[in-house]
Amino acid sequence: MAEEIVLIDNDDPVLESDFIKEMVRQMRAVDTYGTFDKYSVAQILEPFILTKEMKREIPIVGDPDEIIISRVKAFYNAIAALIEQECGLMATTLLYLSYEGFGRAIITVGKLVIVDRNLRDVHRFGFQDLSKMKDEADKLLSVAIEIVGKYSDAAGM
């Protein structure tokens, strides 16, 4: 039997960050059947972690399923929610994905595109560990806030 690997520590300090809290909120928002009701935060976010070994076991070419797509949405929606909190303007996410898992994720504020990401291999969407995931979000977030500040008139401020 495979030994159980702990992907996220229950006392990881990253779990206390705003981004992770928002991620959990987004995941719970799409949890229609209450599957997550008794899950810990670490358990809810575990599917986002994909270590190198796990990644290696997934075929390079594959079609993303609904569950993975909902995770990608949750990730970008969480970033949009944080942008909203930060600048007080509504941010909307737009995710375009071909059935093969290629596409583009966009977040807009007013008339401004503040996040613009080409997506590929979405069937292997995941992060090496929780802090890598937070780093990625923080990076997108800081660029986004910078763009809003720079072109605040187009953002509608």
Next chain:
Amino acid sequence: MAEEIVLIDNDDPVLESDFIKEMVRQMRAVDTYGTFDKYSVAQILEPFILTKEMKREIPIVGDPDEIIISRVKAFYNAIAALIEQECGLMATTLLYLSYEGFGRAIITVGKLVIVDRNLRDVHRFGFQDLSKMKDEADKLLSVAIEIVGKYSDAAGM
């Protein structure tokens, strides 16, 4: 037998407009099998015309098929191409559609959203006549050019 209705006149002056020429170019671009090779311009654009009587015969609820979606894409791509010609900057189209035919069409230039349309009932996509179609495109185009002019720094000019 149903009598043949001419939806587009072969000598309609609108056929000479830049927008219509671009529409034909876009339709030919996705015509992998050369089906349109012997078609006249009017024949290529005929599927875009949906008179009130024709619309009434289509069920209100329905799922758009690939062919209709490719027409919606051609319409927005043609607008993007004209924007490019007008302002010399690359314009990209992003079409997000649920399988039920609801969604959003976006055209961006640089960091600027210049066309932002909510789409619904895409299975009934079409225009009453050719000049209505051109009017619609002209309207989107002039708003887009105005936005680029207003926020030219965010557009990357």
